[in-house]
Amino acid sequence: MESDYVGRLRRLAINEAGAGDEAVASGLESTSLNPKTLALARLAALVAIGAAEPSFGENADAAVSAGASPDEIVDVLxxxxxxxxxxRVVAAAPKVALALGHDLEDVVD
Incomplete structure (x- = not known):
């Protein structure tokens, strides 16, 4: 089965009605990436935008559930x-640590 990546890019680029919503709604099924890779890419995006702590928790859980190790998650940072x-990485590190069940404040003190 051949991918229609050009068509998908076109629909996203012109903000075709429903193209972005369809990708969000279908979640992992909207991509040819495996769940682990997608979860790690999403964590990278969260670092880039300076996301809030709960977002890291949800996506770190998804990454671990998909088979990512804590080392791989840190490698993303x-x-x-x-x-x-x-x-950005310094700001994200404590959020990721908490998402993985570690409070870096305990280590620093």
Whole structure:
């Protein structure tokens, strides 16, 4: 089965009615990425936008459920650091730690 990535890009680029909503509504089925890769990509996006703590919890849970290890999740932070900047990663690290069940405040004190 051949992918229609150009058509999908076109629909997203022109904001075709329902194209973005369809992608959101169908979740993992809207992509050819496997669930683990998609969850890790979403965590990278959360770092990039400086997302709130609950978002990291939900998506870290999804990544772990899809087979990602905590090391792989931390590797996402390291991997996006040159792109998003160290301050974004520093801000995200405690949120990711909490999502993985660790309070970095306990370690720092």
């Amino acid at each position: 390291v991997g996006v650091s040159p792109i998003v900047g160290v301050p």
